[in-house]
Amino acid sequence: MSHPSMARVAAASPQPATVWQMLPFCLRLPLRFGPLVFLGSLALAAVLASLVLGAFGLVFKGILIFLGLRYGFNMLELLSRGRFEGESPNFSVWGGSDRRPGKLALVLTLFIVLGGLLGNLVLDRRIANDTKTQDALVRIYEAQNAESLQVLRREHEALAAARAAAVAERERQRARQLAAAPAEGEDGAEGESAVELGPADLESEFTAHALPSREEMVQAARPQTFAAAWFSLLPAWYWLVAALTSLLLPAAALVIATEDAFFQSLNPLNVARFVGAMGAEYFTLWGLFLLIAGVRHAVLVMGTGWPTAVAFPIELTLATYLFWVLCALMGYALYRHHEALGHEVEFDFETQQRAGGVEAIARAGSTERALRAQQPTDPFERRVHELLADGKIDAAIDVVRDEMRYDRLDAPLNLRLHALLQRQGQREAILAHGPQLLRALARAERGKDLLAALQDLRKLDPSVELPDGVGTAAAAEAALAKGDASSATQLLKGFDKRWPQHPEAPRVYFLGARLMSEHGRDHDRAARLLQGLLARFPEHAVVAEAQQYLQVLERMRKPGAA
Secondary structure, eight states: OOHHHHHHHHHHSOOOOOTTTTHHHHHHGGGSHHHHHHHHHHHHHHHHHHHTOGGGHHHHHHHHHHHHHHHHHHHHHHHHTTOTTSOOTTOOSSSSOOOHHHHHHHHHHHHHHHHHHHHHHHHHHHHHHOHHHHHHHHHHHHHHTHHHHHHHHHHHHHHHHHHHHHHHHHHHHHHHHHHHOOOSSHHHHHHHHHHHHHHHHHHHHHHHTOOOOHHHHHHHHOOOTTSHHHHHHSOHHHHHHHHHHHTHHHHHHHHHHHHOOHHHHTOTHHHHHHHHHHTTHHHHHHHHHHHHHHHHHHHHHHTTTSOHHHHHHHHHHHHHHHHHHHHHHHHHHHHHTHHHHTOOOSSOHHHHHHTTOHHHHHHHSSHHHHHHHHSOSSHHHHHHHHHHHTTOHHHHHHHHHHHGGGOTTOHHHHHHHHHHHHHHTOHHHHHHHHHHHHHHHHHTTOHHHHHHHHHHHHHHOTTOOOGGGTTHHHHHHHHHHTTOHHHHHHHHTTHHHHOTTOTTHHHHHHHHHHHHHHTSOOHHHHHHHHHHHHHHOTTSTTHHHHHHHHHHHHHHHSTTOO
16 A cells, blocks of 8 residues: 555655766856856966065965855855855855865865875885885986986096006006115105005095995985875875875865864764765765865976966966865765755755756756746646646646546647656556557557557556557557567557458558568568558558568569679
8 A cells, every 4th residue: 555655755756966977067067157257367366466466476375265265165055055056146255254265274284284294204214124115216316317327427437447547557666666676765755655646636536426325315316295206105005094084074174164163074973974974975075075186286296397477377277176166066965965964955856856957057047047947838837837846746637637628639638647647656547547648649640659658558557458459550660760679569469360450450561561571581471461461452651662662572582682
């Protein structure tokens, strides 16, 4: 007894899009007219700050960043309440006091600083104890100083050769002196001093041009914090810790946005609360959070060395755009799970659907305008629309039945009634209305709708048939058009035996021949069926098409035909 009731509840409970499905909408949202004008204004102001404001430019840049963050928080708040236009008539950047951007910036700064400190501690310890890390730094040093090292090696080798030559010459002089047996005294001492002078000077030069030691290269190549090499040298467990810690970031941003509480945003238990409410979608939000932050960082690194008047406007525009996208995603996540989080919204899921969905709301500029745009102009349609909006399905059914009193086989009205009965979930009422629906669609030659209605009814009762075979040809043609040969065959099977004189018989025979040839590959039997059709119904409208088809089959049956 509870199944129809459950079906009605399921039909009346619209399921909103997932966070991932909303990503394209959120990517486009900052590019709408209002946000785009504001973003362009920030970019122009950034150029001004970089060019003409001098020392005050740094303060002004901070103000621009703050305004971009504040706009993003307003966008988050609007979407979290179900306002998918992304801006409202009451939206104001300048009014009131909003400390949320500063609090979020402080959270992100803490995360970055602590991550950098931990990374430096880990890297220093790894350099001291891991020879592989030292080898990597030596390779980095050699790659960065390849040209100077090559010059130093050449100088070092030249000095080594000169020193060796001087030592050899000194030995030769000493040998000659010993051979001449000079008298001991002052002259001998002076000769020896003169010989020693050259090698001693060369020894000093050789030492001054010595290659750097391994320890010196390791210390010189130690990367700066957050440099590319710094990231590459950290161990895997550091990244695991960083990833687990970063799980706090979406929760912290959501707490700051909704509660404006800095210290509460640092509570790790918030992650459990949001995961419990959002399930796997929290991790989707977390992944997008990291992805957007990573893209922003990569572009900022690419802009290193650019002129300030070029780099800062580009960096500000990109960072602000990506932050707005992230705010839109977080706002939608709050809206989607507002019931589990106890978050208040202005427009629920059903209202969103009645307004035409988030895209329609964004185009209209507000949910109210989107709802008005969905109101039909026809009095009958408007009456049904209003009843359905109030959840009065039975009353809407009565209105449709009353409208059908002038023509019970009106196809659009029968389709409307069928949809309402399905929404109501009453199996017996749907089946009772089935024959009338099928006759109405057959009379209107609406083959696709007829096939769909027949298949819907057969899901409830497999024994349902087309009344008196009416509409068989139209339904079979619709099945063939969408490549469903099985359904077409089932519709045509046994038709000629049950209704040999049926008005649709010629079309049925022609469709049967097509099925035999195109899907059964039985061209001979198809040709015989077409010959019988032409003999029995020479005046029927389908004859011309059947003759053409038969000519094609006969050419195929000739010996040597492809």
